Amino acid sequence: MSTHSLRELRSRLGLVVRGVAATGEEAIITDSGTEIAVIISIADYERLHEHADVADALRLRALRAGEFATMSMSEMLDALGIDAAALAAP
Structure with missing residues (x-):
């Protein structure tokens, strides 16, 4: 499982989504340190x-x-x- 801030995700969305698709590991998305969403395969x-x-x-x-x-x-x-x-x- 990986964790990414919204700010980081803006520039790395494609990489994060491809990583989730390839590994099956979810990615937690945070906003100001609070978990707000999850990207899953x-x-x-x-x-x-x-x-x-x-x-x-x-x-x-x-x-x-x-x-x-x-x-x-x-x-x-x-x-x-x-x-x-x-x-x-x-």
Whole structure:
């Protein structure tokens, strides 16, 4: 991992990006000594997105298993406090 200031990066961006692409090591970017960004390889970027997609799918599966239940229309109307007869009236 390498660290580069914004000031340094202005003159060395191509070199830093090619280094990240060749080695797979990320480059930390700083502004006034504070870490503000990271340059990563496209392979790492794609892996991060794959992991995020899997995590989202697992979270959605857990939500569906734990919080969602099927119910009949009459049960739903009762839960909402709606009179089914009032809906049927013309």
